[in-house]
Amino acid sequence: MPEPTYATFRSLDVPVVDADAHVQEPPHLWIDQVPARLKDRAPRVERRDGGDWWVFDDGKAAQPVGLTVCAGRSVVEYRRDGVRYDELRPGMFEPKARLADLDADGVWAQVLYPSVTLAGAKTYSEDRELQRYCVRTYNEWITDFCAGGQGRLFAQAIVPTTGIDDAVEELQWAIDHDHRGVVISRFPSGDLDVEPADDRFFGLAEEAGMPVAVHIGSFLRSNPNHKWRSPDDLRYLGDTGASKSGGHTLPVACDLLFSGIFERFPALNLVLVESNIGWIPTMLEQCDDMFLRYRWFTGAVEKMSLMPSEIFARNFWATFMVDTAGLELRHHLNLDHVMWSTDYPHSGTDWPNSRITMDRQFKGLPLDEVRKLVHTNARTLYRIDVPSA
Numbered sequence: 001m002p003e004p005t006y007a008t009f010r011s012l013d014v015p016v017v018d019a020d021a022h023v024q025e026p027p028h029l030w031i032d033q034v035p036a037r038l039k040d041r042a043p044r045v046e047r048r049d050g051g052d053w054w055v056f057d058d059g060k061a062a063q064p065v066g067l068t069v070c071a072g073r074s075v076v077e078y079r080r081d082g083v084r085y086d087e088l089r090p091g092m093f094e095p096k097a098r099l100a101d102l103d104a105d106g107v108w109a110q111v112l113y114p115s116v117t118l119a120g121a122k123t124y125s126e127d128r129e130l131q132r133y134c135v136r137t138y139n140e141w142i143t144d145f146c147a148g149g150q151g152r153l154f155a156q157a158i159v160p161t162t163g164i165d166d167a168v169e170e171l172q173w174a175i176d177h178d179h180r181g182v183v184i185s186r187f188p189s190g191d192l193d194v195e196p197a198d199d200r201f202f203g204l205a206e207e208a209g210m211p212v213a214v215h216i217g218s219f220l221r222s223n224p225n226h227k228w229r230s231p232d233d234l235r236y237l238g239d240t241g242a243s244k245s246g247g248h249t250l251p252v253a254c255d256l257l258f259s260g261i262f263e264r265f266p267a268l269n270l271v272l273v274e275s276n277i278g279w280i281p282t283m284l285e286q287c288d289d290m291f292l293r294y295r296w297f298t299g300a301v302e303k304m305s306l307m308p309s310e311i312f313a314r315n316f317w318a319t320f321m322v323d324t325a326g327l328e329l330r331h332h333l334n335l336d337h338v339m340w341s342t343d344y345p346h347s348g349t350d351w352p353n354s355r356i357t358m359d360r361q362f363k364g365l366p367l368d369e370v371r372k373l374v375h376t377n378a379r380t381l382y383r384i385d386v387p388s389a
Helices: 036-041 095-105 128-147 164-176 196-208 235-243 249-257 280-294 308-315 324-328 354-362 367-381
Strands: 017-022 044-048 051-056 061-064 109-113 153-158 181-183 212-215 270-273 316-320 338-340
Touching: 017 338, 017 367, 036 128, 095 109, 095 128, 095 153, 109 128, 128 153, 128 164, 153 164, 164 181, 164 196, 212 249, 249 270, 249 280, 249 308, 280 308, 308 316, 324 354, 338 367, 354 367
Parallel strands: 017 109, 109 153, 153 181, 181 212, 212 270, 270 316, 316 338
Antiparallel strands: 044 051, 051 061
16 A cells, blocks of 8 residues: 555554653652752742642742643643642653553653743752752652653753853763753853853763753743733733744744854754744744844854854754644754654643644645654654654
8 A cells, every 4th residue: 555645643653752741740859859958948839729839949939730730631621720739640740650641642752841940940949059959859850750661751851050060060960861851941151141161061962962952931031021921911821822932932042043052063952842833934034134144244254154044954953732834834944853742741732632633733744744743853863762663
């Protein structure tokens, strides 16, 4: 029988790899692990108004359990707060149960990011000692979680923001413990601008073949004109829509493109996670145009040997969830560097109906291209050993 030209979920003949999923860290993770002198300031879960909240650094920050634990809920049941851990699916924090949830969704393997500190290591604390303990505690826990995943779960280590020495140390630890990537929320020096010292980190990542990820919701510059709105403000939906269409990631991507990092480390892989892909072709077209127009008086002609779009095609990868517009523009991207994801168990997930979402998005796409999006690209980047058929 000839190979089908267009893809449906039933026609897929490769195991599906989810390039961006999450764990929901268990409530006693840090309290049980940090030294006694830090326990009062360690992240903990408190009950507030009938729901569980994570509290950081002895109350300096707090966030509710709600929109990061939506798997299996109808959208009419989504709540920002008022959700308790005893209501959650075990697959959010137990590896055996996670595999059952993968099977229910038609997914073979997942690349895993955190939930509680998705905004970055500074969520734990600005204090160096506490942050380093919390980062290592999470990284050790996710290592054990993935070890129970029968070769189907792959960790992304958190990198601290407490200075270049700490960042390099944690990167080396992640390499030694077979993590398949790291996620940064600042440049390795701890700043929002690249520093010469950061080369130590990026050089080691390049040498080890370790992808470096920037996840949506982190790496945000302070903006006095931007307000974080509460969900009862209608503009909250505008904020979230902007973030899922590159609103937060685009400035970071441009900074990285013109940072000089990829001139010095041409084999470094940088992953833009959960910001989708439809915005990228326009950004690249404009960056190329600005480079061609301004390269002489800015001196860029002597600093960049490739066009911005060429750097992006070589060094950048991107994940998407629901982005039919982006898929229509896919040939303006390096299709070998685009990866599908579920966002499980966050509010972007369609679990256990990802197959329906896939059929809707991939309708009319050539099967060989869909294989790349749901299997080959993530398998290649993260060195995932999954069945070939």
